[in-house]
Amino acid sequence: ELIAFGLWLQKSLGVHAIVHVGAHGTLEWLPGKAVALSDTCFPEIVTGSLPVIYPFIVSNPGEAAQAKRRIAAVTLGHLPPPLTGAGLDEAQQRLERLVDEYAQADGLDRRRRDRLAKLIVETARKTGLASEAGVAKTDQPDEALRRIDAWLCDLKDFAVKDGLHVYGRAPEDEVDPLRRQSAEAEKANLLAALDGRHVKAGPAGAPARGRSDVLPTGRNLFTSDPRTMPTPTAHDLG
Template sequence: HVGAHGTLEWLPGKTVALSESCFPEIITGPLPVVYPFIVSNPGEAAQAKRRIAAVTLGHLPPPMTGAGLDENQRQLERLVDEYAQADGLDRRRRDRLARLIVETAEKTGLASEAGVAGTDAPDEALRRIDAWLCDLKDFAIKDGLHIYGRSPEGETDPLRRQSAEAEKAALIAALDGRHIAAGPAGAPARGRRDVLPTGRNLFTSDPRTMPTPTSFDLGRAASDEVLRSYMQSHGDWPRSLVIDLWGSASLRTGGEEIAQGLALMGCRPQWESATGRVTGIEVLPPATLGRPRVDVTWRISGLFRDMFPTQIALIDAAANAVAARDEDATENPLAAKTRADGKVSPRIFGTSPGTYGAGVEELLSSGDWAAREEIGRAYLDATSHAYGGADGGGISSPGAFEDRIAEADLLVHTG
């Protein structure tokens, strides 16, 4: 069997050590599975290895290109450039351009995309529009699909050029039943040069090192950006939010998303110097943070649940430690809620063990729904289990995630 991004590894059955009654084992049996797999998706490659014993042949991600601007966005950019030229030279022209920029953004619907609120002062609206246009121009998107065994046109990177031949050679060797050398998985666009050339049998990193010190620095910077953006939009700090965690993204970034949530809570990991493994959590004092802690709820994917019980236990330990702090409600909303409830409520939620997805896939594929509320209800109902404890295990907690959603100020989508 030659796989693509398929469904075999996601079928019902045990997470590991599948038995003859598990669906992936029923379908594949002893049949070898050769699975060309994008090198930047280590989590799902690990799932294919674990549940269908696949040989995962890493291949390059699609080439990246700048997102660029459409006609309305280019028109807005021209006005902003003209405003910059007039600023300091012709005040009346500058003021007319400022009004025209905001009017144009509102008329084309770009104002809301740029995060401009109707109550924003003109200078603030202009700043937001200018920053949004700059970010949009610099944003990189995938340019089509990678053709297996072929280098993108104009490729100058020697390791990427080597990848084309290595991918073809690996596929032939796998079909011939020969050994495929192992190689790491990760995102070349995020500095993982060690994954090149591709065409190797993918393996992932040691999850016990996650989040790594570097990923914690990046995650903390991301948390600062979330807080800054919310403060600018609402004039206050968020008290509660929901963040989602994905297995592949966490492996790809070394746990940057986990670090982001921990930083929002005012925590940081502790590492063993000899191995780099995470050994515990440090709860930072309020004076060090310089802002209130955020009560973070985590929605984990099925793959994250299967791959990272240690990280689930780590997050749960952090939540319990923050909940036990003797701190004012203005500094620590989680501790305040814990005192009010008389117990620590779960903060990590996902689907039931052995199931995957958001719980809305069947509804969407069948088209058997009339309102968005039905999709939302399916999502909330599927997120039925709370996870935590020393082993990262789950217990049925219907309705608990919905309660956390209702109290959240915002959702942080990662991955």
């Protein structure tokens, strides 16, 4: 069906380009050679000589490289979905309050501390949170408390996706100028690619992991940054 669709696009509909939305897709993973495809490779049959413009999440360079190698795509980096803290649900918040109370009592009121320690472990087991926190039945109370406390801290600070990124659009409450520039660049460079104009290359990586150099998005992704090659270790090894 995909081959038939590709041939229909080329020969019947007469399109001038393909805008491939959604990473990763099927097209770049079809049977055939990994690089330097021939006219018998499925991706080449489907796309023919059509330019492929591929909006691609900027934090996934590995699969963007596959699209470049196998369908010669212009991979336009776009912002990842906005992130927000995972937070805690009601049962987890109740457990956190007990842990906080335990920390306050520790060193001041031993009887209260011991009572709270027992209550924390009992509450965690009763709600099923103990197993989620990695607490084993054989763990001593101190070890169980340590695991529960660490798990709650990690869970509260864990970043999760908050909806989806709309290509070429920044959230109304966005204050980061680079992210606002990204939205404009995504739209402008999609139109530039469709017009056959040059789209500036840019690095790929996760903005949430300190890769601010990938902003603004909308650039044609590359996966290896020549500014960081060779690495110090590779240089030392020769």
